[in-house]
Amino acid sequence: xxxxxxxxxxxxxxxxxxxxxxxxxxxxxxxxxxxxxxxxxxxxxxxxxxxxxxxxxxxxxxxxxxxxxxxxxxxxxxxxxxxxxxxxxxxxxxxxxxxxxxxxxxxxxxxxxxxxxxxxxxxxxxxxxxxxxxxxxxxxxxxxxxxxxxxxxxxxxxxxxxxxxxxxxxxxxxxxxxxxxxxxxxxxxxxxxxxxxxxxxxxxxxxxxxxxxxxxxxxxxxxxxxxxxxxxxxxxxxxxxxxxxxxxxxxxxxxxxxxxxxxxxxxxxxxxxxxxxxxxxxxxxxxxxxxxxxxxxxxxxxxxxxxxxxxxxxxxxxxxxxxxxxxxxxxxxxxxxxxxxxxxxxxxxxxxxxxxxxxxxxxxxxxxxxxxxxxxxxxxxxxxxxxxxxxxxxxxxxxxxxxxxxxxxxxxxxxxxxxxxxxxxxxxxxxxxxxxxxxxxxxxxxxxxxxxxxxxxxxxxxxxxxxxxxxxxxxxxxxxxxxxxxxxxxxxxxxxxxxxxxxxxxxxxxxxxxxxxxxxxxxxxxxxxxxxxxxxxxxxxxxxxxxxxxxxx
Amino acid sequence: xxxxxxxxxxxxxxxxxxxxxxxxxxxxxxxxxxxxxxxxxxxxxxxxxxxxxxxxxxxxxxxxxxxxxxxxxxxxxxxxxxxxxxxxxxxxxxxxxxxxxxxxxxxxxxxxxxxxxxxxxxxxxxxxxxxxxxxxxxxxxxxxxxxxxxxxxxxxxxxxxxxxxxxxxxxxxxxxxxxxxxxxxxxxxxxxxxxxxxxxxxxxxxxxxxxxxxxxxxxxxxxxxxxxxxxxxxxxxxxxxxxxxxxxxxxxxxxxxxxxxxxxxxxxxxxxxxxxxxxxxxxxxxxxxxxxxx
Numbered sequence: 001x002x003x004x005x006x007x008x009x010x011x012x013x014x015x016x017x018x019x020x021x022x023x024x025x026x027x028x029x030x031x032x033x034x035x036x037x038x039x040x041x042x043x044x045x046x047x048x049x050x051x052x053x054x055x056x057x058x059x060x061x062x063x064x065x066x067x068x069x070x071x072x073x074x075x076x077x078x079x080x081x082x083x084x085x086x087x088x089x090x091x092x093x094x095x096x097x098x099x100x101x102x103x104x105x106x107x108x109x110x111x112x113x114x115x116x117x118x119x120x121x122x123x124x125x126x127x128x129x130x131x132x133x134x135x136x137x138x139x140x141x142x143x144x145x146x147x148x149x150x151x152x153x154x155x156x157x158x159x160x161x162x163x164x165x166x167x168x169x170x171x172x173x174x175x176x177x178x179x180x181x182x183x184x185x186x187x188x189x190x191x192x193x194x195x196x197x198x199x200x201x202x203x204x205x206x207x208x209x210x211x212x213x214x215x216x217x218x219x220x221x222x223x224x225x226x227x228x229x230x231x232x233x234x235x236x237x238x239x240x241x242x243x244x245x246x247x248x249x250x251x252x253x254x255x256x257x258x259x260x261x262x263x264x265x266x267x268x269x270x271x272x273x274x275x276x277x278x279x280x281x282x283x284x285x286x287x288x289x290x291x292x293x294x295x296x297x298x299x300x301x302x303x304x305x306x307x308x309x310x311x312x313x314x315x316x317x318x319x320x321x322x323x324x325x326x327x328x329x330x331x332x333x334x335x336x337x338x339x340x341x342x343x344x345x346x347x348x349x350x351x352x353x354x355x356x357x358x359x360x361x362x363x364x365x366x367x368x369x370x371x372x373x374x375x376x377x378x379x380x381x382x383x384x385x386x387x388x389x390x391x392x393x394x395x396x397x398x399x400x401x402x403x404x405x406x407x408x409x410x411x412x413x414x415x416x417x418x419x420x421x422x423x424x425x426x427x428x429x430x431x432x433x434x435x436x437x438x439x440x441x442x443x444x445x446x447x448x449x450x451x452x453x454x455x456x457x458x459x460x461x462x463x464x465x466x467x468x469x470x471x472x473x474x475x476x477x478x479x480x481x482x483x484x485x486x487x488x489x490x491x492x493x494x495x496x497x498x499x500x501x502x503x504x505x506x507x508x509x510x511x512x513x514x515x516x517x518x519x520x521x522x523x524x525x526x527x528x529x530x531x532x533x534x535x536x537x538x539x540x541x542x543x544x545x546x547x548x549x550x551x552x553x
Numbered sequence: 554x555x556x557x558x559x560x561x562x563x564x565x566x567x568x569x570x571x572x573x574x575x576x577x578x579x580x581x582x583x584x585x586x587x588x589x590x591x592x593x594x595x596x597x598x599x600x601x602x603x604x605x606x607x608x609x610x611x612x613x614x615x616x617x618x619x620x621x622x623x624x625x626x627x628x629x630x631x632x633x634x635x636x637x638x639x640x641x642x643x644x645x646x647x648x649x650x651x652x653x654x655x656x657x658x659x660x661x662x663x664x665x666x667x668x669x670x671x672x673x674x675x676x677x678x679x680x681x682x683x684x685x686x687x688x689x690x691x692x693x694x695x696x697x698x699x700x701x702x703x704x705x706x707x708x709x710x711x712x713x714x715x716x717x718x719x720x721x722x723x724x725x726x727x728x729x730x731x732x733x734x735x736x737x738x739x740x741x742x743x744x745x746x747x748x749x750x751x752x753x754x755x756x757x758x759x760x761x762x763x764x765x766x767x768x769x770x771x772x773x774x775x776x777x778x779x780x781x782x783x784x785x786x787x788x789x790x791x792x793x794x795x796x797x798x799x800x801x802x803x804x805x806x807x808x809x810x811x812x813x814x815x816x817x818x819x820x821x822x823x824x825x826x827x828x829x830x831x832x833x834x835x836x837x838x839x840x841x842x843x844x845x846x847x
Contacts, residue, residue, distance in 0.1 A: 344742070368744050368746075371742060371743065371744035372744060374742075375743075376738075376739065376742050378735040378738070379735075383734055383735045384735035384736050385736055386736040386740075394736075397740065397745060398745075401745050401746070401749075402744060446739070446743070
C-alpha cells in the first residue's frame with residue numbers, strides 16, 4: 001500500500017488550533033463538546049480528523065469557520081491561529097472576508113449546499129463578486145479556468161446548468177471549484193465523498209489531492225471512513241467525545257496504533273477478504289426471483305413517453321440459512337429489486353416465489369397472508385420506527401395482524417429483545433430514547449417477530465458507525481444461525497458484503513452483471529464493472545484489523 | 554430572551570406560582586387571551602342565569618333608551634334590553650363557531666386521509682375541492698343557506714362546507730409526506746390493513762396542524778356567521794346573535810352607535826383571543842418555529 005509519506009516538519013504552519021474548547025451555550029448545565037483540542041496543519045498537508053458520530057469532528061470545522069450555531073454552541077477557550085491572527089477574536093465582518101479567500105469549506109451533500117435555482121457558473125462567480133472587484137470578462141475567465149481545473153467536461157454547457165442537471169460527482173466538483181477559486185490557504189472538507197458512489201468518490205479524492213499539490217493548500221479532511229483516510233491522509237487525528245485520542249502520521253497510526261480506542265476503531269473496519277465459505281444448504285430455495293423487471297413510464301403530456309428500466313430480467317435464488325448480497329452503485333436498481341420483492345412497489349414482470357407461492361402479481365388482499373414470510377429492515381433507523389409508538393407496540397404490530405393475542409405477542413417481544421441484546425424494559429420506551437444501533441436492533445426484532453423465512457436488509461448497516469456496524473452484522477449472523485432464515489442483503493459497501501454474504505450479485509443499470517460466490521466475485525471478478533468497483537474501494541490494499549498490508553494484493 | 558421576567562402585575566405573580574415545564578411557559582399575551590376567552594364563554598353560556606330581561610320581549614315604550622339602572626346598555630329599536638341580547642346572542646355565535654370548526658376538521662380529516670393515501674381517489678377529490686375553493690366562501694355560504702333555509706344547523710352547514718377544502722389540503726399534504734416514511738412501509742410489510750395504517754400511523758401526524766387550523770376556522774366561522782346575519786342570510790332574525798344584533802342596529806347606527814359597538818367589541822375580542830391562542834398552539838406544536846425565535 002502506497003501511503004503519502006511526505007515530510008512536513010519544515011513546511012510553514014497553515015493553521016494551528018490550541019486548546020480549543022467548545023461547550024453548549026445554556027448557562028445551567030453546559031456540556032463540553034470539544035475539550036482542549038490541539039491540531040496543527042502545515043501548508044500542503046492533508047490532516048484527517050476521524051471519529052464516530054458525535055465525536056466532535058464537525059463542530060471543530062464549524063468552530064474554525066466561525067459558524068457555530070448561535071445560542072446553541074459557544075467557544076469557551078483556546079486559540080485558532082491562521083496568518084498570525086486568532087480567528088476566535090475576529091468580528092463577524094472580518095471573518096466573512098476571510099471565508100473563501102483564506103479558508104473555505106466543502107460539505108457532504110452537494111445538492112443541498114448549492115442553490116437549486118441559480119446556474120452553477122453564477123454561483124461560482126458570486127464568490128468572486130463578494131471578495132474581488134474584477135471586470136466581468138476577467139471573472140468569467142477565472143470561473144472557466146477553475147472549472148477546467150476540477151475536470152468538468154463540456155465547461156461552457158455546465159457553466160449555464162442548474163445543480164439538478166448535474167450528477168452528484170459533478171456537483172461536488174462545482175463545490176470544490178467554488179472553494180478553491182480564491183486559492184485559500186486552508187480547505188476544510190467535511191465528509192465530502194460520503195454521499196458519493198465509490199468510483200466517483202475515488203475521482204473526487206484524486207482531484208482534491210491534485211489541486212492541493214498545485215496550489216499548496218492545507219486540507220483538513222473530516223471523515224468516518226478509514227479507507228478514505230488511508231488513501232489521502234498525511235497525518236491523522238482520532239477524535240472521541242470531543243477529545244483528541246491520538247494523532248500520528250498515517251502509516252504509523254495504521255501500523256502501530258497506541259491507544260485502545262484507535263485499535264478498536266481499526267479492528268472494526270470490515271475486511272475486503274470474503275468470509276469463509278459455508279457449506280451449501282440443500283432444499284428448496286426460500287426466495288426465488290425470476291425475470292424480475294420494473295419499468296417506470298415517464299409519460300409526458302405531449303409527445304411520446306420515455307421508459308426507464310429500473311430493473312431488468314433479475315434472477316436469483318436464496319436457500320434457507322444463506323445470505324445473498326446485491327451490490328451496486330446508486331441507480332443500479334438494487335433497492336428497486338428489494339422493494340419489488342417486498343411488494344412495496346409492483347413489479348412490471350417476472351416471478352417472485354416465496355416458499356411455494358408466486359407473489360409477484362397478487363393483489364393487496366391476496367398478498368396479505370404471504371407478508372409474514374418475508375420481512376424488511378430499512379437503512380435509516382431514525383425513520384423506520386414510528387416515533388409516536390412505544391417500542392413494544394411497534395414490535396407486536398405484525399403478530400397482531402396475524403391473529404396473535406396481545407399477551408402472546410408481548411411475551412414473544414420480550415424474548416426478542418433478549419435475542420437482539422436489549423433489556424426487556426425497552427418495550428415501554430419510545431424510539432428517540434435509543435441510539436442508532438439500538439434502533440436498528442429494534443427494527444430487526446420487529447422483522448424477526450413475524451418468524452419470516454426471508455429477511456431483506458436494505459442498506460441496513462450503512463447509516464451506522466463502524467463499531468456498531470460490526471455488532472449489527474454479527475447479530476444478523478447469529479439470528480441466521482438460530483432461525484435458519486435466508487437473508488437478502490443490499491449494500492453499496494463491498495467491505496460489508498464481504499463480511500456477511502455467501503453469494504454476491506453485482507448490479508449495474510438495472511441488470512445483473514455478475515453472480516457468483518462472494519469469494520469468486522471479490523477475489524476473481526470477471527466483469528469489468530465489478531473490477532472497477534473493487535479497484536475504487538478506498539484503502540483496499542490495507543488490512544486494517546491486522547495493522548498490515550493485505551497478504552495478497 | 555431574559556432569564557426570568559420580573560412579575561409586573563398581580564395576575565403574573567399568581568400565574569408565576571404555577572410552575573409549568575419550560576417549553577409550556579407562556580408569555581403574557583396568550584394568558585390574557587385565554588382569560589378573555591374563558592370569561593366570554595362562561596358569561597355567554599350562563600347568560601340566562603343572570604340577565605335582567607328576556608332578550609326577546611319587546612316594549613314599545615322603551616325603544617332606543619340610553620343606559621340606565623334597568624337597561625344597563627340601553628335598549629334597541631324594539632325596546633329589547635341590549636345587554637341581555639348581547640350576552641345571550643353570544644351563545645349562538647360561539648356555538649356556531651365551535652361547531653363549524655369541529656365539523657369541518659372532522660370532514661376534512663376523513664377526506665384528506667383518503668385523498669392522501671389512495672392515489673386513484675385523489676385526482677377526483679382534489680378537483681371537487683378546487684371547485685369549492687374557487688367560489689368565494691361567503692357567496693357559497695349564502696347560496697347554501699338559501700338552499701336549506703335559515704336555521705342554526707343550516708348556518709353551521711353553510712359555514713363548514715367552504716372551510717372543508719382548506720382542511721383537506723392540509724391533511725393531504727401531511728399524509729403525502731408521511732406515507733413515504735419507512736415506518737409506513739414497514740407497516741405495509743408487516744401486513745397491517747390500510748385503515749389501520751391510515752388511522753394509527755398517518756392520522757396522528759395531522760393532529761398538531763389540525764388543532765391550529767381548527768382555531769382559525771373557529772374564529773373565521775364566528776365572523777362569517779356575523780356577516781351572514783348582517784346580510785340577512787343567517788339565523789332567523791328573532792334569535793339574537795351578534796350578527797343579527799348588529800344588523801338590526803345598523804339603521805340607527807348614527808344616533809345610537811352602542812347597538813353595534815357592544816356586540817362588535819365582544820366579537821372582536823373573541824376572534825383576537827382565538828387567533829392568538831391558535832398562534833401559540835402553532836408555536837408550541839412546531840419546535841422549529843420556537844428555535845427560530847430564540
